[in-house]
Amino acid sequence: ETGVTQTPRHLVMGMTNKKSLKCEQHLGHNAMYWYKQSAKKPLELMFVYNFKEQTENNSVPSRFSPECPNSSHLFLHLHTLQPEDSALYLCASSQVASGHNEQFFGPGTRLTVL
Amino acid sequence: AQSVSQHNHHVILSEAASLELGCNYSYGGTVNLFWYVQYPGQHLQLLLKYFSGDPLVKGIKGFEAEFIKSKFSFNLRKPSVQWSDTAEYFCAVTLGSSNTGKLIFGQGTTLQVKP
Numbered sequence: 547e548t549g550v551t552q553t554p555r556h557l558v559m560g561m562t563n564k565k566s567l568k569c570e571q572h573l574g575h576n577a578m579y580w581y582k583q584s585a586k587k588p589l590e591l592m593f594v595y596n597f598k599e600q601t602e603n604n605s606v607p608s609r610f611s612p613e614c615p616n617s618s619h620l621f622l623h624l625h626t627l628q629p630e631d632s633a634l635y636l637c638a639s640s641q642v643a644s645g646h647n648e649q650f651f652g653p654g655t656r657l658t659v660l
Numbered sequence: 661a662q663s664v665s666q667h668n669h670h671v672i673l674s675e676a677a678s679l680e681l682g683c684n685y686s687y688g689g690t691v692n693l694f695w696y697v698q699y700p701g702q703h704l705q706l707l708l709k710y711f712s713g714d715p716l717v718k719g720i721k722g723f724e725a726e727f728i729k730s731k732f733s734f735n736l737r738k739p740s741v742q743w744s745d746t747a748e749y750f751c752a753v754t755l756g757s758s759n760t761g762k763l764i765f766g767q768g769t770t771l772q773v774k775p
Contacts, residue, residue: 589765651704
């Protein structure tokens, strides 16, 4: 496989469920990102990982918990979500060097919280 | 706080019309600039990027953008649009001083091209 892959592509969950989103990049990049894309809103950066270390948490509620076990994999663990958390969750990766940052995006996971 | 503003939220054009989508950012230092496109049902993909050098940047599918530093702008243009250009377009910025690669996105412009 090439590029950035995300699973599952669609997820429906209740507010009491616990689920995880998975992202894998096959590009040899050293940085990975989680974004939230809601209708009529700019993409919201959630988390940034550089070399497996979290370097940014953009005031994300604790019901979203990221995990980066290595530079190729990124997870987003979800628990006790709210209906307003329904959105498209995008993963991206990049090779961060001297401020240049072309990010490559996965297809996203469409999350619906009932 | 740094921000990116896209003035047009929804643009409707006929095929062969010319396109210009506005993008302005608020940051006085060095920036790297991007335009991404999201076709219906597909993932975000890079259209073009500016890091340094010639401020007129050419991208894929006949798109180009011009960086005007004095206006803090990076407008996207295409002389003649096609129905297949129907998509959502996002302008984005990284700060030149950033070592985290953080991208700041505009709110997006939906382009609808009528055949």
